[in-house]
Amino acid sequence: MERVRFSLVPDHKGMVWDLLLYVPTVIALVAMAAKFWYGGEANLAYLLSFLASFFLIAGANRILKTRLMLLPSAPIAIEVGKQNTRLILRNGAHIDLVKELRFYSDYAGRSFGLAGLDGSGKRLQFVFHKGQFSDERNYKSVLDALRAVS
Numbered sequence: 001m002e003r004v005r006f007s008l009v010p011d012h013k014g015m016v017w018d019l020l021l022y023v024p025t026v027i028a029l030v031a032m033a034a035k036f037w038y039g040g041e042a043n044l045a046y047l048l049s050f051l052a053s054f055f056l057i058a059g060a061n062r063i064l065k066t067r068l069m070l071l072p073s074a075p076i077a078i079e080v081g082k083q084n085t086r087l088i089l090r091n092g093a094h095i096d097l098v099k100e101l102r103f104y105s106d107y108a109g110r111s112f113g114l115a116g117l118d119g120s121g122k123r124l125q126f127v128f129h130k131g132q133f134s135d136e137r138n139y140k141s142v143l144d145a146l147r148a149v150s
Contacts (some may be wrong), residue, residue, distance in 0.1 A: 003081035006142045008069060013130030022059030026052050051127040066127050073127055078114075082146040086116065087126060095124060103150040105143065112143065 029052035037045035072091035097116030104113040
């Protein structure tokens with residue numbers, strides 16, 4: 001099997017869904033934290049503030065890295081070969097997953113995860129969404145290629 005390259009595109013539709021999920025959650029947590037802070041329940045306010053900041057960071061990372069691919073460490077292409085799977089990042093770096101390649105697809109068929117060890121033995125994980133591929137055929141092709149090598 002020769003190396004096959006799949007280019008990724010920003011997933012604007014998925015970004016809207018993520019915004020609809022994370023923005024109200026963070027606003028509700030901040031509002032409840034403020035209510036408890038001024039109500040004299042400082043410990044509960046700290047907990048809710050922590051949760052709000054966690055969801056803010058997780059949501060921003062998901063939107064900026066996997067949906068819009070704006071961060072330097074965001075994959076912009078996948079090259080699947082028999083010996084290894086290569087991920088090309090926005091900053092121009094290449095990551096070769098050479099050992100213990102694991103492929104995880106969800107039951108709904110809307111996303112999949114890819115994990116493995118790079119050349120230095122560091123375990124890396126990546127999530128890809130259906131909307132990041134130009135069309136349905138391209139998405140199914142990458143799934144078939146990854147199933148064949150993992």
